[in-house]
Amino acid sequence: VDFDIGISLGFKPYGIAYRIKKASGYRIYKVDDDRNFSYLVQNLMKGLASDVRNLWYCPINILDENDGYVSTLRSFKEIGKDYVEFYGPVKEGEMFKFSFGDKYEILDEDRKTAQKVKKNVKYPDFLINYSCLARQYVLEDLNHVENEIYTEVLNAPLFGFFTYGEIGPDKFFKALKFYNQTSLLCAIREKK
Missing domain, CATH: 2.40.30 (Elongation Factor Tu (Ef-tu); domain 3)
Incomplete structure (x- = not known):
């Protein structure tokens, strides 16, 4: 994978x-x-x-x-x-x-994150998004746009969860960290 x-x-x-x-x-x-x-x-x-x-x-x-x-x-x-x-x-x-952060800054960061992921996994089979409930609250009436950005940029089906804490890797992929107020996006593709 x-x-x-x-x-x-x-x-x-x-x-x-x-x-x-x-x-x-x-x-x-x-x-x-x-x-x-x-x-x-x-x-x-x-x-x-x-x-x-x-x-x-x-x-x-x-x-x-x-x-x-x-x-x-x-x-x-x-x-x-x-x-x-x-x-x-x-x-x-x-x-x-x-x-x-306001809703526009958050969505701009979502787009940048999706574009960065796309460089490493060009054609994912599917996406998973773990997004903080507090983040969704701040997105207000645009809370659906985060998922739309991810599916648009990566052109793959997405599913996910709203959480009160996201567990993901540190910058060096050496250890796991506990995050708040983030969106953790994972793009997955089966190796051919």
Whole structure:
């Protein structure tokens, strides 16, 4: 079997970098100089409805140049009194920035990802797309377009799943990573 995997993000980091000072599992408690991260996020949400899905437009972008892809996104799950919980693991010592992506930037990244995969698997027999539910929320009324782009560029049938976390390879195909807010595209062709 010939195959290739592409990972589409579409979110860009902005602003200052924060260092995680206290975390456990999927929760961040403190950042930088022992500042309460929940308090920072609550201030970020001032004037917005208290629906955590509003934060899916600005997932945190974990900066890690030693772990394959330069960044891994984490989607917000819950804002507690003294913690913020995500749909993926976070570690003390990691650095992150808030990121932002709109539906057009995400779809543009999908097209680039499909074109890159096409270079390695020109005529796939089928495609699989694992796409984050939070990503679909941000795509709003264009959430069907991601799949249309993949089938158009790669000219193959597609099936897939919506998830709260995608497991895929690191940049070097040496280890698996847990992603959030991504689309993981796999093109497969039977060897002749």
